[in-house]
Amino acid sequence: MSDSLLGLDEPAQPSRGGEAYRVLARKYRPQTFQALIGQEAMVRTLENAIRRDRIAHAFLLTGVRGVGKTSTARLIAKALNCIGLDGTGGPTIDPCGVCEPCRAIAEGRHIDVIEMDAASHTGIDDIREIIEASRYAAVSARYKIYIIDEVHMLSKAAFNGLLKTLEEPPGHVKFLFATTEVNKVPVTVLSRCQRFDLRRIPAEKLAEHFAAVSTQEGVSAEPEALALIARAAEGSARDGLSILDQAIAHADTEGSGVSAAAVREMLGLSDRGAVRDLLALLLAGDAPGALAALRRQYDYGVDPTGVLRALLEAVHGITLTKVGTAEDPAQPAEERAAYREWAEALSFPLLHRLWQLLLKGHDEVARAALPIEAAEMTLLRVIHARSLPDPGELARAITKGEGPAATSPQSASAAAPAPAPAPVAVVEEPAAPAMPETFAALVEQMEVHGHHLLAVRLAHGARIVSYQPPEIVLSGTRPIAADTLSETAAALRTITGVAWKLSLLDAPGEPTLKEAQDAVAEAERQAVLASPIVQAAMEAFPDAELIDWPNKRNSA
Incomplete structure (x- = not known):
């Protein structure tokens, strides 16, 4: 055993039966300044x-x-x-x-x-x-x-x-x-x-030290396993040696060396490949696939906060790669390749947005009474935010007068040129698409084309100031989400084939469709109550209530 590695609490003693085992953290305590790491x-x-x-x-x-x-x-x-x-x-x-x-x-x-x-x-x-x-x-x-x-x-x-x-x-x-x-x-x-x-010991130096210790102990260890232990030690040689001691004991029970899979299982770490797959699903907007991948990690015993922490580390690694920092030699080759590919495809604003969303989600999951459910909601929030337009591009588009619809992903996809139709014998000018004559007809068209949630949001929250297709001016006095405008413009572009412009104006506007419907229903109710037969029934039964009547409108 080399002098630089050998570090004993006490000088070597003659072998005697039943001598107590010394843990690695004590056995390899440095006895010279040269043996101090970092x-x-x-x-x-x-x-x-x-x-x-x-x-x-x-x-x-x-x-x-x-x-x-x-x-x-x-x-x-x-x-x-x-x-x-x-x-x-x-x-x-x-x-x-x-x-x-x-x-x-x-x-x-x-x-x-x-x-x-x-x-x-x-x-x-x-x-x-x-x-x-x-x-x-x-x-x-x-x-x-x-x-x-x-x-x-x-x-x-x-x-x-x-x-x-x-x-x-x-x-x-x-x-x-x-x-x-x-x-x-x-x-x-x-x-x-x-x-x-005294500085934290770099992970690469810890991994080298652990490799030397494993060699002295006669135990084979995968480089990735030692890198995982070094990361888990967080700059502490003693913590790392304690983890390595546990990993060696686990390897002895398995009859093999220290493997990366065994260390992950022992530490409850999320598999790096599974994390990359989950991140790819998030970036692709595949909500069912992302939730299923998270559940698989959870079923394997990985803590939800550990999954989000691994995602944070991945986003951080991609950002550093995009900046051009030196690659971590402890990273697997396939992980470095994936980071390079994502760094080329993703913008800095998107990476920063992902970081903020995941960081906020990590804090929420750590405090949540239902951690796995909170983690699922975090992933869904990330997927939804991934489809939103970039704020910088949106601001530039508004400055140019193009409106929110110009930069939304949905309108961008709808603006893609359609394939040319097959030639026919007679070429006629295509008929102009029919525009909904009223705002109520427009909402009904959106319902027919499957935009149910958006139609409900418009019916309950939109107050019309001006309706002149393909331009709609809504009242800004009633709060309405900015993404509702962009989503509505994108949906109308898909339905009508025409670019719509939606804007807000600080004016009262007309009642919402829901308010108008409720007003009609209340007028009908009052008319029924005013009828002689109903008034006679109310006088005969003072505690009676009007619950239903013919042609009652659904005001729910």
Whole structure:
């Protein structure tokens, strides 16, 4: 096993029966600065400081979980106290790992290197012990070192008690603080420390590290499986090694190596190919197919939020490809090819609209009482928005006076030239299409041609200011959706073969068809109530109500 990869909590011990298994996160904890992954800038700074004898008295290490904060603190402790193979060495960026101080620190038994968990030692009394003990020189090491993990958990009194000692500690004392929430550390403490921000480890470096670990463990692993684990780790080496440990155990039960399919199943991730198929269905406007694909993922045990997150990642990847960023080497070749194809076909406005819709849907599904139903509604909303005209093109068309119908997808498809008719013996001028004489006749024509929902929306919401086919002016005082205008224009173009122009005017307009129908029905009702026979019946039966009468109009 290579020295750069081998990282043990303790030196190798002779084999003995029944020895407890050490998880990979402990077994491969880095024991040299070179074994730290993705922290080259910090290592270079420490190397220069040690070489020039400019070692700070207090260090603050911050970063997300599992990037190596505590491991780095132990490495600094070894670097400052290493005496080398011959016992005469000084502080070095390359501790030997075999001298007594190095071994004792690695085993956690060095009397002058004190580790404390601030989560369980939060009070001022614990800090008083540190302050009192710091006055005395180190017993056997060059420096007495205090490593306080999760330092942000200390109480306000504990921080205040530590300030004076932290600012002017004895020359033989060094403080090493580690925290995942640096914003909770008082500014007075931050100003007294040399701060190192440990970066998230890139996914490609994690995948390389996991591949090396798998090789050392004698386990075969698919590159895609390691890439999935690296993505799931979110920059944390410890989290990734824990997932890899679980994946190896799963592979042992299956009698094979670590496969991408097994990792997806273990993590509950949506299959990348299934996500691409679902995105293709969304872009094609295939609502039944998209809902069926979502249900298949749900039946496989994939969480609906996971599906939407995967769709978000796909849209983000397509956008980056369209911008021209470097391709992710961890991506499968077929995924990169699909992203390139979509990047050429989709515009930036459409990609941004997809991102916003999916992001809003992801938040809704995460909070929904019915997650799968909320996810289905999100997909349907995306499909509907996909068919809407681009807002920029629509604004330009309105500026040119072409109206909303000029840019709607339906009118664009209807405007496509029809195939030329077959030649006949007698050529006659085609008769002009018959225009509906009234708005009510127009709504009836739309109903006949299958535009039921649109006809209902017009009958209930449209107030006519001017009806002069093929131009209609509607009242803007009654709210009416902009997409209703464009859809109506497109439907009328299909029905009549003529381009219609619909617009809004700030004028009262005539009553809607529904209001007119209700008015007629109410007039008939009042006429029936005014008849002598009905009045006589009402006087004889005061609690009676008029429910039905001959020729009653349907006012529902």
